[in-house]
Amino acid sequence: GNSVTQMEGPVTLSEEAFLTINCTYTATGYPSLFWYVQYPGEGLQLLLKATKADDKGSNKGFEATYRKETTSFHLEKGSVQVSDSAVYFCALGLDSSYKLIFGSGTRLLVRP
Amino acid sequence: DAGVIQSPRHEVTEMGQEVTLRCKPISGHDYLFWYRQTMMRGLELLIYFNNNVPIDDSGMPEDRFSAKMPNASFSTLKIQPSEPRDSAVYFCASSNTLLRRNSNYGYTFGSGTRLTVV
Numbered sequence: 001g002n003s004v005t006q007m008e009g010p011v012t013l014s015e016e017a018f019l020t021i022n023c024t025y026t027a028t029g030y031p032s033l034f035w036y037v038q039y040p041g042e043g044l045q046l047l048l049k050a051t052k053a054d055d056k057g058s059n060k061g062f063e064a065t066y067r068k069e070t071t072s073f074h075l076e077k078g079s080v081q082v083s084d085s086a087v088y089f090c091a092l093g094l095d096s097s098y099k100l101i102f103g104s105g106t107r108l109l110v111r112p
Numbered sequence: 113d114a115g116v117i118q119s120p121r122h123e124v125t126e127m128g129q130e131v132t133l134r135c136k137p138i139s140g141h142d143y144l145f146w147y148r149q150t151m152m153r154g155l156e157l158l159i160y161f162n163n164n165v166p167i168d169d170s171g172m173p174e175d176r177f178s179a180k181m182p183n184a185s186f187s188t189l190k191i192q193p194s195e196p197r198d199s200a201v202y203f204c205a206s207s208n209t210l211l212r213r214n215s216n217y218g219y220t221f222g223s224g225t226r227l228t229v230v
Contacts, residue, residue: 043116043203043221044155089155098143099168100219104154 002027004090006103013080013110021075021106023090031092033066033073034100038087047088080110116222118204124228130192133225136185137206145219146179146189147203161187194229201226
């Protein structure tokens, strides 16, 4: 079946530290991959996406590269800020169904 | 655009009562999704509609749950009777076919309804 696995949180970092949140997927066909972010009390917002192998999605200093050989889409940021504290969700989408399948989410806490 | 609007933001109800959650999608969007978020199960897709027609309801937990979309600007998710294990945050999201064809998906989520069943 189709699924997404994320590293468990919470991830606690100091401001300006390097961030990596791991995401791997299992899918039939060729999915598109996404990272969504959820700030406290809000709905999910699209952070970045990649639609084919070797694509790199980027936004607000975050990056993720679609790695078909390792079925991964790890989220990275070189220097996190307190305002990045949120829950991050990795997701895959299949054109055949138009459903987004989400991982369990990883909570990030950035301390000053 | 006001985005996806959900109501109420918070709902506390007693076990056995009927609960109705409401969603207004973004104008022009032809896809609407209902998700449930819990600590144990994460974010689960319950049902989604295309052009007001239910396409996949395989995620609806049981017969106590029902969803309708009487027109393009309104959808409801009903739980009758409610149980404590239904306590969760329920999200509605919308998108449209053009975004899908561009492999964008472009889901826009509402702020959610936090349901507590006591």
